[in-house]
Amino acid sequence: MAKAKVKAIPKAKKAEGELSWKDIEIGCFITEPGNAIQFKTGDWKSRRPVFDFSKCNKCTLCYYYCPEGCIAETPEGYFDTDLFYCKGCGICAEECPKDAITMAEEEK
Amino acid sequence: MAKREGLEVSVALGDAVKLADTDVVAAYPITPQTHIVEHLAELVADGDLKAAYIPVESEHSAMSACLGASAIGARTFTATASQGLELMHEVLYIASSMRLPVVMAVANRALSAPISIWGDHSDAMAVRDTGWIQIFVENGQETVDNVICAFRIGEDRRVLLPVMIHLDGFSLTHVIEPIILPEQSEVDQFLPPFKYPLPLDPKKPVTMGAFGPPFIYTEVKWAQEVNLEAAKAVILECWQEFGKTFGRYYSPVESHHSEGAKVLLLTMGSLSETAMVAVDKMRGEGKEVGLLKLRLWRPFPFAELRQAVKDAEVLIVLDRALSFGGPGGPVCSEVKAALYHETKKPKVIGFVGGLGGRDISMSGFEEMINKGAELARTGSEREFEIFGVRE
Ligand code: SF4
Ligand code: SF4
Numbered sequence: 425m426a427k428a429k430v431k432a433i434p435k436a437k438k439a440e441g442e443l444s445w446k447d448i449e450i451g452c453f454i455t456e457p458g459n460a461i462q463f464k465t466g467d468w469k470s471r472r473p474v475f476d477f478s479k480c481n482k483c484t485l486c487y488y489y490c491p492e493g494c495i496a497e498t499p500e501g502y503f504d505t506d507l508f509y510c511k512g513c514g515i516c517a518e519e520c521p522k523d524a525i526t527m528a529e530e531e532k
Numbered sequence: 533m534a535k536r537e538g539l540e541v542s543v544a545l546g547d548a549v550k551l552a553d554t555d556v557v558a559a560y561p562i563t564p565q566t567h568i569v570e571h572l573a574e575l576v577a578d579g580d581l582k583a584a585y586i587p588v589e590s591e592h593s594a595m596s597a598c599l600g601a602s603a604i605g606a607r608t609f610t611a612t613a614s615q616g617l618e619l620m621h622e623v624l625y626i627a628s629s630m631r632l633p634v635v636m637a638v639a640n641r642a643l644s645a646p647i648s649i650w651g652d653h654s655d656a657m658a659v660r661d662t663g664w665i666q667i668f669v670e671n672g673q674e675t676v677d678n679v680i681c682a683f684r685i686g687e688d689r690r691v692l693l694p695v696m697i698h699l700d701g702f703s704l705t706h707v708i709e710p711i712i713l714p715e716q717s718e719v720d721q722f723l724p725p726f727k728y729p730l731p732l733d734p735k736k737p738v739t740m741g742a743f744g745p746p747f748i749y750t751e752v753k754w755a756q757e758v759n760l761e762a763a764k765a766v767i768l769e770c771w772q773e774f775g776k777t778f779g780r781y782y783s784p785v786e787s788h789h790s791e792g793a794k795v796l797l798l799t800m801g802s803l804s805e806t807a808m809v810a811v812d813k814m815r816g817e818g819k820e821v822g823l824l825k826l827r828l829w830r831p832f833p834f835a836e837l838r839q840a841v842k843d844a845e846v847l848i849v850l851d852r853a854l855s856f857g858g859p860g861g862p863v864c865s866e867v868k869a870a871l872y873h874e875t876k877k878p879k880v881i882g883f884v885g886g887l888g889g890r891d892i893s894m895s896g897f898e899e900m901i902n903k904g905a906e907l908a909r910t911g912s913e914r915e916f917e918i919f920g921v922r923e
Binding site: 450454 | 629630631632692729730737738739740741742744747748751752754755758
């Protein structure tokens with residue numbers, strides 16, 4: 425398998441909360457393809473997956489099952505999530521054949 | 533030199549759309565708009581107008597198709613009325629919010645029930661908050677002229693908003709009037725080609741109509757409001773330019789014998805023509821009455837209205853729509869709101885009349901003006917008066 429790489433997040437010109445009405449494109453169009461990557465979409469999960477590499481056999485199932493595509497291979501060949509995008513759906517934990525993923529409560 | 537000829541207003545309107553070299557027409561026929569789209573379909577079928585005519589299965593689809601066409605940068609036109617306008621209601625907001633300068637003729641017609649195919653302004657008023665520019669015309673010439681202006685206004689880089697031209701169903705759409713159709717060369721000069729700044733283009737992709745979470749929605753709506761308000765300057769500029777080119781001038785609030793008038797009547801649309809005759813007669817009898825015709829409904833011409841009424845003692849407003857359970861007609865309540873903070877302002881009396889095609893004759897307008905002036909003296913217990921209802 426090719427090494428999966430999480431694309432570096434380009435810096436947004438302004439943070440969400442700082443955008444003025446004057447910064448908005450005509451009709452609120454998005455002119456930069458793929459800029460959704462800048463937005464933290466993982467901020468409403470109530471549980472988050474915790475990966476235990478000591479149990480992981482690198483089968484890649486979590487990587488393929490994650491509906492967010494936010495699981496990537498680590499330099500050591502294990503798999504881990506990117507909590508910036510992870511929705512906490514728990515599919516990875518459900519599918520992992522080695523029970524290497526547990527869902528932990530988000531505390532704040 | 534363009535010459536004056538007898539034309540049905542709907543046909544002349546279609547010809548104006550052709551003169552504007554429209555690229556796409558998507559429409560669903562509905563009385564009394566039918567002749568407009570029939571004529572356009574014919575022009576396209578005969579090859580006289582090189583445009584795509586999209587026959588759709590409803591007005592909702594018509595407006596949706598118009599959005600798509602406008603989004604690729606095509607000059608786009610549609611027309612509807614009444615229930616048809618209501619059926620496209622939710623899509624109207626999208627046209628204005630996505631800043632797509634579709635031009636639409638609305639053959640003003642009453643809303644059901646009971647079914648009425650006749651004219652009033654219920655449909656026009658029901659869409660006043662959709663963010664479109666709304667212009668009312670009162671005769672065939674004004675229709676042709678303002679359809680051409682509508683493309684130039686809406687497509688202006690400083691505006692980029694859809695425009696409705698409101699003409700009264702039947703009393704305008706189905707009458708034959710002497711109309712001057714401008715020459716093609718004159719229109720080509722007046723109306724530059726449409727260049728949408730951010731069109732749908734695979735070479736330079738954009739996303740339109742994306743999700744707007746709470747952190748951005750207010751900013752987007754405010755940008756839209758600022759933009760619609762600012763459109764007024766461009767509308768004035770366009771009408772000025774049109775006047776210079778074609779010799780016919782338009783303004784947001786037009787007056788007829790309003791100088792020195794103690795009592796002013798304010799009307800919109802085709803009934804203004806009858807009201808003018810009534811005012812002429814009363815002026816001839818030495819009465820200090822005058823007429824204001826509200827042409828620009830959105831953006832609302834606050835400054836022009838205040839200026840036009842500042843010396844009057846009484847302002848009578850005729851609405852051809854009823855805001856049920858509310859303050860009467862929408863036009864009157866907005867006029868009142870516009871004058872609320874003025875220190876010197878006329879007493880405002882609101883009438884609702886001319887509903888569902890009920891005609892108001894010259895003597896009817898005389899009666900309305902006299903009754904309005906009297907109510908201004910004696911006061912009324914009602915928020916508004918209904919005109920011509922049988923007890
Ligand atoms: S919890 Fe859901 S979203 Fe998060 S990594 Fe697992 S599968 Fe992906
Ligand atoms: S599914 Fe479980 S075992 Fe397989 S790669 Fe993911 S964490 Fe490792």
